[in-house]
Amino acid sequence: MPLDARSGEALGAALGTQALPIASELCRREVGGYLGAIDGVDDVVVACTQEQSLFSELAAERNSVAPLRFVNIRETGGWGSDAKSALPKMAALLAAAALPQPEPVPTVSxxxxxxxxxxxxxxxxxxxxxxxxxxxxxxxxxxxxxxxxxxxxxxxxxxxxxxxxxxxxxxxxxxxxxxxxxxxxxxxxxxxxxxxxxxxxxxxxxxxxxxxxxxxxxxxxxxxxxxxxxxxxxxxxxxxxxxxxxxxxxxxxxxxxxxxxxxxxxxxxxxxxxxxxxxxxxxxxxxxEKPKFFAYKEKLCAHGRNGKVGCTACIDVCSAEAVSHNGNLIKVNPQLCVGCGACTTVCPSGALTYAYPRAPDNAKRFKTLLSTYFQAGGKAPALLLHGHERGAEMVSQLGRMARAGGRLRGMPARVIPVGIHHAASTGLDLWLAAIAYGATNIAILITDQEAPQYVTALEEQMAVAQSIVSGLGYRGAHFSLLRASTATGLDAGLAALAPAEAPARRAGFNGAAEKRGTLDLALDHLLKEAPQRPEQIALPAGALYGAVNVNKAACTLCMSCVGACPESALMDNANAPQLRFVEKNCVQCGLCEKTCPENAITLTPRLLLTEEARLPVVLNEAQPFHCVRCNAPFGTLQMIENMVSKLSQHGAFAGNINRIKMCADCRVVDMMENKREATITNLTRPQ
CATH class of the missing domain: 3.50.50 (FAD/NAD(P)-binding domain)
Structure with a gap:
């Protein structure tokens, strides 16, 4: 690699430390430098993965307690046609490798x-x-x-x-x-x-x-x-x-x-x-043992209510058939789960979250990579997300083939490869956060090992993400699936990856534990720096943002939709017959639409960018009906009239139709009075 003492100084400056030692035969004649580094207790990052087994064995022989990590800067940048310009990327990869290890997660035995x-x-x-x-x-x-x-x-x-x-x-x-x-x-x-x-x-x-x-x-x-x-x-x-x-x-x-x-x-x-x-x-x-890859918060789940099924995204996407349901809630079998993370990627509410590592840990990693890259003088960074198995193998093959006679270009200097457990384990929240941090492209490497439903899910989620950033006026194609089964195909795909427009000022927020929390932070920053500021952005069908439309002529304000809504996006009003809606809370699960007995509800996927999205708006309201006995308001005039019309011809109600027009308290009083009158009549009747 084109590294020397000056490179070590530049890397150290980018990382805020002393000049980094540069070695050419660290695993052979210069191994003493490595052994000296692991004698202490500080973290040690070794920028060589080829001899990872040897270095780990040497550390074990010396009973070293220094936390030891490895990062590949050779095949990911040092071996390629852009190697001389890859120093910012190397600094970024080293900085990410030095991050603290994520918190441990529960295991499955x-x-x-x-x-x-x-x-x-x-x-x-x-x-x-x-x-x-x-x-x-x-x-x-x-x-x-x-x-x-x-x-x-x-x-x-x-x-x-x-x-x-x-x-x-x-x-x-x-x-x-x-x-x-x-x-x-x-x-x-x-x-x-x-x-x-x-x-x-x-x-x-x-x-x-x-x-x-x-x-x-x-x-x-x-x-x-x-x-x-x-x-x-x-x-x-x-x-x-x-x-x-x-x-x-x-x-x-x-x-x-x-x-x-x-x-x-x-x-x-x-x-x-x-x-x-x-x-x-x-x-x-x-x-x-293996990690328990997911965390589930059933209170946020939009799968079902009262036997009605709404969102089935996690069930549809799981290639291991690890996700099932009981009608209202989903259940993930941890023994069957393989950790692809696709269920968390498509979950609109954040009820399912990826835990290996957690989303805030990945957000911190992206932020560290990009901020260090910029600090080292890099421009127009792209993140290439790839799986740890076949994807990492192809990245390594690309670097070696680029080194061997220059048959391939290798990893471009601006493309930062990021190994993740599975290609489908990141989603809209982390992608938009990365754009807010300054990334111009988010590319996901799709190999021939990926399940078809994963590819479809990623395409749909990327369409939503691209609609948002394009709607805000950012030019270019920011999100792409890079399909390749060989290093040659990967090389061609990377060469065609053109920088898109990123925010002029980079965001400083950290990822939130909740998916919608990270999305809110990313969207707020992208909107603040946006070339355009529309009031709303149309989104593809199935998006996780949108409006609820109510046919007022058909709606009786029965509030079935309010009881079905898992996100408190639909609400009633304790003081008036009103159906209210907070668009920011809606995840477009469709439970309200499927629950409505009058078929009065439809959904419109969109991203509303005005303050109205956070405030309750009245979708329908009606004149209250007043109890014929005490004059207290209850229900709506339309609802009571419909009930009277439908039940007046029914034998069980025909003799007590006025009771339908009474509030709950008066209805009980009327029933008791009728029962008492009937008892007195029976007692005074001649035997």
């Missing part, structure tokens, strides 16, 4: 004893069951027989079946199937008597009957005799079992979700994929 169920056709499943039997506790579920394989010693439990169902996770899989073949392999003694007597040769040495050959002679049933392993009229064919792991070798996997649960492997027909899965299976014995 798994315990596996290594009991694996191998599922599939005998030709494929039986050889793998034999290989794994030396390392794991194997059970075998055959979905078909095979002329090339045979069951020999009873080494492991063997079943056969169809209509297989699997649910659960590592250490707790429940598998159900139907005993479809007439031969029950757990009862069969493998004596070959049935094979010998079958006139069609329909029984192979996996002891399964090929029903396409069988003509129902039933000689096999007689040969099996008292063993009773063969039955063509079996009534009880339901089978089940509990397993720690599932090795599904079926042509079509039993579980079809994009991200199956941990402990479930479905490599298909590929022998290489089967070998990789078998290796992973052998390592999944013992106790394991």
């Amino acid at each position: 798994y315990e596996s004893g290594g009991h694996v169920l191998v599922v599939g056709p005998a030709a494929r499943a039986l050889p793998w069951a034999r290989r794994l039997a030396d390392q794991l506790d194997v059970s075998l579920l055959l979905t078909s027989g095979s002329d090339q394989q045979m069951l020999e010693e009873r080494t492991f439990p063997t079943f056969s079946g169809s209509q297989i169902e699997v649910d659960g996770w590592l250490g707790a899989f429940n598998v159900r199937w139907r005993q479809a073949n007439p031969i029950d392999l757990e009862v069969c003694t493998r004596c070959n008597a049935c094979v010998d007597v079958c006139p069609e040769g329909a029984i192979d040495l996996t002891y399964q009957i090929d029903m396409s050959k069988c003509t129902s002679h039933r000689d096999c049933v007689k040969a099996c005799g008292a063993i009773g392993a063969i039955s063509f009229v079996r009534d009880d064919d339901a089978r089940d079992g509990r397993f720690d792991l599932v090795f599904d070798l079926s042509d079509a996997p039993v579980l079809r979700m994009h991200q199956p649960p941990q402990g479930y492997f479905a490599p298909g027909a590929s022998e290489m994929a089967q070998a990789e899965a078998a290796l992973a299976l052998a390592q999944m014995v013992g106790e394991f």
Whole structure:
């Protein structure tokens, strides 16, 4: 890399510290400098990830207590055509690496004893069951027989079946199937008597009957005799079992979700994929932990009320099928959650938040990256958000290929790669905050490993974000999905990334714990610095901001919508029959629209930028109806007239129609008086 003592001085100045030591062989001849640095207690940041294992091992040998972190500045900037201009980016990456570690999050535990169920056709499943039997506790579920394989010693439990169902996770899989073949392999003694007597040769040495050959002679049933392993009229064919792991070798996997649960492997027909899965299976014995990636605040959830379903964004986007619901509230299964964060990205209210790391930690990281970049003299920064696995691999490959003969340009000096747990784990709040901090572009690297619903969700959220900044007059395309499956594709995508317009003055706020809080701070700053200041901005359908429209002719002010609104955006008035609305609180969940018995409500996605958004406005009001007995106001004239019109012909109400026109207190008094009069009448009536 083009670094020298002057670079160390410049980096130190940008970071507010002394000149940083620059090494060329830190892991070899200059390792003494590293060993001296870790003798203290201060944080140590090593700008080399290639030899991370070596440096960690050296620290362990010396019993170092210095917190140790690693950051890649080589492939992310030092190796590329813009390497000489990449110093501001290097300073930014070093500053972010020096940030305190985020607070720890709760963990989710798994315990596996290594009991694996191998599922599939005998030709494929039986050889793998034999290989794994030396390392794991194997059970075998055959979905078909095979002329090339045979069951020999009873080494492991063997079943056969169809209509297989699997649910659960590592250490707790429940598998159900139907005993479809007439031969029950757990009862069969493998004596070959049935094979010998079958006139069609329909029984192979996996002891399964090929029903396409069988003509129902039933000689096999007689040969099996008292063993009773063969039955063509079996009534009880339901089978089940509990397993720690599932090795599904079926042509079509039993579980079809994009991200199956941990402990479930479905490599298909590929022998290489089967070998990789078998290796992973052998390592999944013992106790394991992972972070609990999400936090849920049910009070903010806009999923449902009173059995009516509104927002289903988190359920629709989850590729692991970890999110379910009970009609009113959603439930996230932490064992199934893989930490993609897509549910938090699409959640309009912030009821679901990402916890690994938390949104305020990511906001602080973005702010540190951008402020340090500017302080070091950088201009027009772009953030490239990428996943820690395939995305990080492609970034590294790009740097190495740029170094090897200059075939590729490499990472542009203004593009700051930011590794996140998953490409879908950030959303509108953090993107707009980054623009407020001075970023000209937010690009998310989408590899060939991403679930289709993630890509769709990110596209929709970016459309909302772009509508907002474009509506405020900021020129250019600020948000983009950079789709690439190779380093070459990534290089081309980065070269086409043009700087958009950012605020002239950068924001200084910190991210809030609540999603809407961070959005409010970002929007306030973007509006304050905006080239244009419209009163409102039209947003795409499904946006998390908008208005509620009421058809006054149809609305009876029954206030069902008020009871359904989870965000207190719709309110009544204790002193008058009014329906009021605070637009800033609305998340466009649609519960009011679905709850309204008169179909009087529609939604309009938009971002209202005037003070009116924060104030209650009256959507509908009506003349109050006064109690015919005490003259106290209650309900509305329209509502009471509708009720009288509808119920006056009903036998249960026809004789007491005036009671509908009374307030609650007078209605009780009237009922008691009528009951007393009826009692007196009965007592004075001649017997």
